[in-house]
Amino acid sequence: MVLILAALAASAAEPRGWRLLWSDEFDGPAVDKSKWAIEDAALVKNNERQYYAPDEVYIKDGCLVLRSRKRSLGSREFTSGLVETRGKFALAFGRVEIRAKLPRTQGIWPAHWMLPDDGSWPPEIDIMECVGSQPNLITMSLHTGTWPGLYSQSEDFIGDDYSADFHTFALEWEPKEIRWFIDGVKRFSTANTIPQIPMYLILNTAVGGDMPGEPDETTEFPQYHFIDYVRVYCRDTPGQFYLVTAAEHGRVFAAPKASPYKTGSEVTLTAYPSIGYVFGEWSGDLQGSENPARVTMNAHKNVRAVFVEDLNAPILLSRGKPVKVSSVEKPDCEGSNATDGDLKTRWSSEFTDPQTLTIDLGEPHPIEAIRLVWEVAHAKDYAIDVSDDGTTWKNIHAKKNCRGGTEEIIGLKVSGRYVRLTGLSRTAEWGYSLWEFEVFGR
Ligand SMILES: [Ca+2]
Ligand SMILES: [Ca+2]
Structure with a gap:
């Protein structure tokens, strides 16, 4: 279609043996949300210190910009940017090429990486990671195995100051080998435990955390991670x-x-x-x-x-309505945090199964849709039930192998005053953790 033709025309120099499949040159006026999801969360990972805020992600001069600043938001001291193709685009095998100018400074951690489309982990492919205090050192990694038995293969390459100018970071992922390239030169490869499942792309800059260490008095803000393009190629095979x-x-x-x-x-x-x-x-x-x-x-x-x-869209019924929960992890994680409309406050349960969260809509309403915004500690399996009296329940939805993130259940034709989420099994050792639980209807 138009997109792929335009993209093909824009990149005359296709690498030999590869066909352009998906790309973003970041030439438009804004981030293309049909290709990218922009993170809005205080992700709990690697002891990182940033809040990923949508206003730190924008387009300027043909580049995607991820800006990092010292700014308090959602219980974090720093804000930064993360975009991903999760739920929109994933590939198994292919060539990924990213041209970028990296941020630098103590405590900054830019990365281009991939995670499985099915929500599992590992594997993880790190196309490029850099620690801001060493802007001439690029780390390339493949993490496989079964948690907690992680098998990590990694290579460091010392080259130019990658924060001084644009450089290309490329990955060639074939069924039996993965190769990493910096500015067109192969710097790492492996043929061990190659992932065989579709994976999506993530571009981000973390602040603080296990790999770069904490920002200190030498750290300079703001920092900018410029990405000129992302091009994904596939093998052009007959048939x-x-x-x-x-x-x-x-x-x-x-x-x-x-x-x-x-x-x-x-x-x-x-x-x-x-x-x-x-x-x-x-x-x-x-x-x-x-x-x-x-x-x-x-x-x-x-x-x-x-x-x-939708000109006849259902309305949000649950905002500010009372919530009863089976348990809370700690005092600032109460159930009402899941209906306050704030993506920086969450309900989090004790670390056992099952757990419930029940919203009282005040009176019976026709219910048409439900949105769950999970924190990292999401349910693996859960059920949703409704009731008019809080005693007799009717199951309206059951989900197994939930992937987390934002989930929407649409097309419901039920009625009820109480809506209850029951977490049946957890995805991690932590409890059930929801930024928001939203009920839509009439
Ligand atoms: Ca560009
Ligand atoms: Ca909330």
Whole structure:
């Protein structure tokens, strides 16, 4: 479609043997949210000190900019930026090329990396990591194994000051080998425990934490991580075609899911709108407004789902409503934090199963949709029930192998005064932790 053709035209120099599949040159006026999700959270990872704030992510002079500042937000002392293609684009095997100018200074930690699309971990592929106090040292890693038995393969390369100018960091991921390149020169490779599952891309700058250490009196803010482009290539193999989808305000699911498809494969694409939106039409290599729709893979396809605002959208019923929970981890993690509309306050339970969170809407309402915004410690399996009297419950949703992040349950046609989330099993050793639990209806 338009996107892939424009992108192909923009990058005349395709590396030999590779075909451009997905890219962002960051030429538009704003971050393309059909390709990137922008983080808005105080992620609990590696003892990092930053709050990932959307206003630290913007486009300037053809670059994506991730800015890091000393600024208090959501119980953190620093703000920084993170974008990822989670839920929007993932690939198994291919060449990823990123041109960037890195931030520097004590306590700063820029990274370009990949995590599994299915929410598992490990594996993790680190295309580029750099510690701001050593801006001439690039670390390239592959983490595999089964937690907690992590098997890490890593290589450091000392070169230029990567904060002084733009450099390219590339990864070639083949079924039996991964190769890392800096400015076109191979600097690391491995053939051990190569991941075989689709993974998505993450670009970020962390502040503080285990790898760079803490910012100190020498640390200079603000810092800027400039990314000129991200280009993802695939092997162009006879008889095989790739399908790339894009969507803002909703998601696209392809069935069967494959990458690439064999010539002639029939694929069903289903568009799921976010709460407050409805599906409009397909554009690119699929036209029309039928949903689900079918495509025949007789060429590479690039399909965009266009969603439009729902003029009859259900309203948010749960904001500020009373919440009862089975337990709290600590005093500042009470249940009402999950209905306060603040993505910096959360409910967190004790570290046992099961746990419940129940919202009282005050009177019975028709319920059409629910949004859960999980913190890192999310449920693996959970159920949602409704009740008019708080005694007799009706199950309206059950989820296994939950991936965390923001989950939306749409198309509900139920009624109830009480809405109860029951966490049945946890994904980590911690409790159940929700930034927000939102109920929409009439
Ligand atoms: Ca650019
Ligand atoms: Ca909250």
